[in-house]
Amino acid sequence: MTRIEKVFKSGRKVLVAYLTAGDPNPAATPELVAALERGGVDLVELGVPFSDPIADGPVIQAASARALAEGTTLAKVLEIARTIRKTSDIPLLLFTYMNPVVRYGFEALARDAKAAGIDGCLMTDLSVEEADDYIGIMRDAGLDTVFLAAPTSTPRRLELVAKYSSGFVYVVSRNGVTGEREQLSASVGPLLEQLRAKTTLPLAVGFGISNGEQARASAEHGDGVVVGSAIVRLIEQGGDLEAFARSLREGLDG
Amino acid sequence: MVETVEPLAGLASGPDTRGHFGPYGGRFVPETLMSPLEELEEAYLAARRDPAFNAELDDLLKNYAGRPTPLYFAKRLSEQLGGARIYFKREDLLHTGAHKINNALGQALLARRMGKRRIIAETGAGQHGVATATACALLGLDCVVYMGEEDMRRQRLNVFRMRLLGAQVVGVTVGSKTLKDAISEAMRDWVTNVNETYYLLGSALGAHPYPMMVRDFHRCIGIEAREQILAAEGRLPDAVFACVGGGSNAIGIFHPFVEDAGVRLIGIEAGGRSEKLGEHAARFSGGAPGVLHGAYSYLLQDGDGQVALTHSVSAGLDYALIGPEHAWLHDRGRAEYLNCTDSHALEGALQLSRTEGLIPALESSHAVAIALDQAPAAKGQIFIVNLSGRGDKDIDLYRENLPELDINSEKASA
Ligand SMILES: Cc1ncc(COP(=O)(O)O)c(C=O)c1O
Numbered sequence: 001m002t003r004i005e006k007v008f009k010s011g012r013k014v015l016v017a018y019l020t021a022g023d024p025n026p027a028a029t030p031e032l033v034a035a036l037e038r039g040g041v042d043l044v045e046l047g048v049p050f051s052d053p054i055a056d057g058p059v060i061q062a063a064s065a066r067a068l069a070e071g072t073t074l075a076k077v078l079e080i081a082r083t084i085r086k087t088s089d090i091p092l093l094l095f096t097y098m099n100p101v102v103r104y105g106f107e108a109l110a111r112d113a114k115a116a117g118i119d120g121c122l123m124t125d126l127s128v129e130e131a132d133d134y135i136g137i138m139r140d141a142g143l144d145t146v147f148l149a150a151p152t153s154t155p156r157r158l159e160l161v162a163k164y165s166s167g168f169v170y171v172v173s174r175n176g177v178t179g180e181r182e183q184l185s186a187s188v189g190p191l192l193e194q195l196r197a198k199t200t201l202p203l204a205v206g207f208g209i210s211n212g213e214q215a216r217a218s219a220e221h222g223d224g225v226v227v228g229s230a231i232v233r234l235i236e237q238g239g240d241l242e243a244f245a246r247s248l249r250e251g252l253d254g
Numbered sequence: 255m256v257e258t259v260e261p262l263a264g265l266a267s268g269p270d271t272r273g274h275f276g277p278y279g280g281r282f283v284p285e286t287l288m289s290p291l292e293e294l295e296e297a298y299l300a301a302r303r304d305p306a307f308n309a310e311l312d313d314l315l316k317n318y319a320g321r322p323t324p325l326y327f328a329k330r331l332s333e334q335l336g337g338a339r340i341y342f343k344r345e346d347l348l349h350t351g352a353h354k355i356n357n358a359l360g361q362a363l364l365a366r367r368m369g370k371r372r373i374i375a376e377t378g379a380g381q382h383g384v385a386t387a388t389a390c391a392l393l394g395l396d397c398v399v400y401m402g403e404e405d406m407r408r409q410r411l412n413v414f415r416m417r418l419l420g421a422q423v424v425g426v427t428v429g430s431k432t433l434k435d436a437i438s439e440a441m442r443d444w445v446t447n448v449n450e451t452y453y454l455l456g457s458a459l460g461a462h463p464y465p466m467m468v469r470d471f472h473r474c475i476g477i478e479a480r481e482q483i484l485a486a487e488g489r490l491p492d493a494v495f496a497c498v499g500g501g502s503n504a505i506g507i508f509h510p511f512v513e514d515a516g517v518r519l520i521g522i523e524a525g526g527r528s529e530k531l532g533e534h535a536a537r538f539s540g541g542a543p544g545v546l547h548g549a550y551s552y553l554l555q556d557g558d559g560q561v562a563l564t565h566s567v568s569a570g571l572d573y574a575l576i577g578p579e580h581a582w583l584h585d586r587g588r589a590e591y592l593n594c595t596d597s598h599a600l601e602g603a604l605q606l607s608r609t610e611g612l613i614p615a616l617e618s619s620h621a622v623a624i625a626l627d628q629a630p631a632a633k634g635q636i637f638i639v640n641l642s643g644r645g646d647k648d649i650d651l652y653r654e655n656l657p658e659l660d661i662n663s664e665k666a667s668a
Contacts, residue, residue: 051560052434052546054441055284061428073558098282098545103559125282125545128274150286152448157289175286176446 003091003119004144004167007042008202013252014168014224015040015215017231017245018095018206020047020063021080022072024151030083032241036231037090039245044084045122045226048077048096055097055124057179059229063236074100074109075174078116092144093119093167101200106134110141120144120167135164142228148172149195151187162199169195171222173207179229183207184217192221212251255285255365260383265588266512268579273462276585278580281461283441283548290448295463297368300321300384302470307363314359318392319349321356321474325482325638329624330607338492342641343479351568352643353503354385354456355654360471362389365452372396372447375454376440378405378433379570380497381643382410382456397421400439400490402613405569412647430563433499433573434631437547457500458577461548465505465578472506479508479638492635493518493628496642497621498591499535501577503642512588522578522620524566525593531556535564537576538584544575549622551578567596567651568616568666570643594620600655602626603645615643616651 003059008014019034021029033044039069049067053060061158074096081092094113100107101123113121120143126134128147137144144167151174161169174185187210192203205218206226217230227248234244268275281291301307315321323344332340345353358375365373375394377383384400390397399416403425406413416423428437437459444453458468474618476494494511496504498521511517528533534540537552544553546561554562554574566572581587594602599616602623607613614622618641625639645652653660 002419048263052429052438054438055445057442068560075558099553099555099561100559102544102550103542103555103557124284125285127285127288128279129288130280130282148285150284150288152286152289152320153288154292157285161285172284177442234439 001196002142002144002167003089004043004093007091008168008223010042013219014042014202014204015248015252016043016045016206016224016226017041018045018047018226018228019231019235020049020067021077022049022067022070023063023232024066025070026072026076026080029080032235033090034082036240036245037088039242040249043091043093043244045093045095046077046081048074048094048100050097050100053097055176055177057229059233060178063232074104078112078118081118082160091119092117094118096121096123098123105186106137107212110137110143114141114143118143120146120147122170131164139166146170149191151185151191151192152176158194159198162195162201165201168202168204168223169199170226171195171203171205173205173218174195178207180210184208184214188218189221211250212247212254215248215251216254225252256380260512262588265586266509268582269462270464272585273466273577275582278549278551278581279462280464280546280550281459281548282550284445286445288449291461291463298364298463298467301364307367309400311360311363315356315474318322319355319359320347322478323347325479325486327486328610331606334609335626335629338628338635340637340639341483341630342639343475344641345475345503346612346614346618346641349387350381350388351646352381352385353389353475353506354382356474356506357456357468357471357502358382358385358389358454361467362386362393362395365395365454366393368452370452371449372451373454374440374443374451375456376397376400376433376436377456378436378572379568379615380405380409380416380647383421383423384412384415384419386454386456387416387419391419396548398443399423400426400436400443402426402433402436405433405436406657408651410571410650412640421437427532432569434561441547452566458505458579459500459547459549459575465549468502469505469509472502473509475503475506475640476508479507480571483636483638487636490514490517491638492516492632493520494638494640495520495522495621495625496604496640497522497571497577497617498580499573499617501580503640505577505579507640508583508589512583518587519583520624521585521591522624523591523593524568524571524620525595526565527596532563533565533572534593535566535573537574538591539593543581546575548576549575551581551628552576567599567655568620570617592624594623598623603652603655606650612641613645614641615645616648617628618642
């Protein structure tokens with residue numbers, strides 16, 4: 001069983017945190033992850049910064065630019081993972097756009113990510129149609145492959161997403177880029193129901209969740225929630241990550 | 255001859271059902287956009303099978319945009335160079351001043367057919383933005399155009415034209431503030447408003463079906479040129495030249511010649527200021543295969559897979575990825591790709607202006623300059639150069655770059 005599979009068997013709603021690795025600088029990331037873990041985060045998505053983050057809103061775009069300015073490459077993110085792994089067993093999901101991986105090479109990434117203690121990978125702009133080689137290589141290395149399901153996905157596509165995913169399915173709750181929202185989307189309930197009928201994989205809901213109350217509401221029909229931009233914004237402001245993670249945890253468990 | 259003909263069979267039949275030209279192209283976008291792209295592909299293929307759709311498009315191309323465009327024999331220029339007989343395909347004469355209107359009209363009709371009333375587009379030089387704003391005004395559709403602030407500065411006139419046509423122009427302030435960032439912002443808008451919005455992409459770029467669809471809407475350029483040269487010369491040309499930004503005017507004129515083995519197809523990229531990464535947009539000589547904005551193709555990038563900045567005096571060629579079908583034609587050896595520096599493109603523009611009275615768009619000037627270089631040694635040959643646009647939008651840039659012609663310097667030297 002992978003670390004990701006294990007954490008979804010814990011019995012509690014899983015709290016997933018996204019942060020852009022290398023923001024504000026590569027040396028800072030391991031301690032930020034530790035603070036999140038102390039606050040009750042169960043799984044961390046390490047975002048690989050990219051020059052053209054088309055799926056991200058302004059908060060993560062800016063974080064990406066800061067991380068790149070500090071020299072955060074994909075290789076550097078793996079180094080960060082290795083540092084985290086020295087003191088923590090928290091599941092780590094590499095969250096990345098395609099091109100840095102194309103450049104690094106799928107085989108090299110699978111090998112080096114596994115060695116660094118990464119547990120799985122999600123590629124924002126890799127559709128299941130293009131993923132055959134990638135899946136084989138990742139699975140052979142013992143890494144989970146997480147794919148996105150979206151409100152626009154047709155039943156046929158949800159079938160494919162469920163089939164190609166392992167560890168969990170990341171359920172995008174609304175159309176749009178990453179970013180906090182005051183109102184949560186209502187369309188996620190039916191989407192989760194459709195997916196339940198197609199897979200036994202855990203379902204984590206993300207996009208727009210920024211506080212404990214929203215976390216609880218989003219987790220109602222899912223197995224976990226993902227919080228991203230709210231965490232990245234707090235990092236930018238130098239706020240108390242551990243306390244924020246705890247408030248999300250309490251909201252979820254509440 | 256058989257040896258060269260055979261490998262060409264099928265080269266023009268792409269893409270495959272998943273949008274691949276050989277290894278290139280495909281669909282690399284977030285899941286939210288996957289079903290909308292499938293829906294778009296279906297709607298496009300159905301429209302193309304519908305005689306009423308084709309008839310309406312043909313009518314607009316003819317009576318509104320000004321097709322067919324002439325194939326003009328440049329007698330003075332050809333004589334001056336003493337080599338090839340040079341013809342210009344006059345896309346510059348089209349309504350709005352460039353080839354871009356072919357695709358904008360086609361896609362705007364498709365959007366209306368799909369019931370989408372909000373159109374978004376990106377623009378570099380502003381020509382695609384103007385063409386889209388024009389098509390939207392004509393069809394009564396809402397229009398939002400994303401444009402990098404650097405491009406808004408250098409293509410000021412086109413910003414005003416779009417506003418005059420009723421479009422909203424949104425300045426993009428992130429990244430290099432050029433075409434790449436405008437496309438990123440347009441994609442972010444699309445993923446957010448996908449249910450009611452049609453993304454009218456302006457070059458042979460992006461995820462399938464865009465590269466195929468944009469090519470198809472521009473194939474009229476090559477189809478006409480082929481008939482026209484046969485009528486004028488009784489034979490096919492020896493070489494066809496076109497500038498390549500994303501690659502729409504080039505693929506439009508190349509495609510109908512792809513299976514004609516004797517016709518050299520020559521694409522010209524922006525050589526910019528120098529060969530240093532960041533100072534040009536020559537994807538084949540300076541790039542490597544990668545993914546940007548939904549497609550896999552040659553991409554200017556650093557060793558870590560971050561997209562490189564680009565430079566060209568012409569906003570329309572200033573982009574880090576080349577359209578995927580060009581990557582395929584390149585790898586198969588069917589088309590050649592050269593590049594032309596900023597300053598050489600200006601020389602080409604000046605020579606064409608003064609010899610033939612044709613002021614080309616800066617983008618087109620890149621193709622002009624390289625064709626003029628090759629003409630003297632090509633006695634007995636026939637060249638066709640795609641004059642993709644006229645230079646009206648670039649007058650400010652010509653003034654900046656040719657200060658010796660400016661009114662102030664005349665006064666100073668008088
Ligand atoms: C006149 C003209 N030619 C060429 C281009 C380059 O685009 P493409 O390579 O898609 O033809 C542009 C783009 O703005 C243009 O305005």
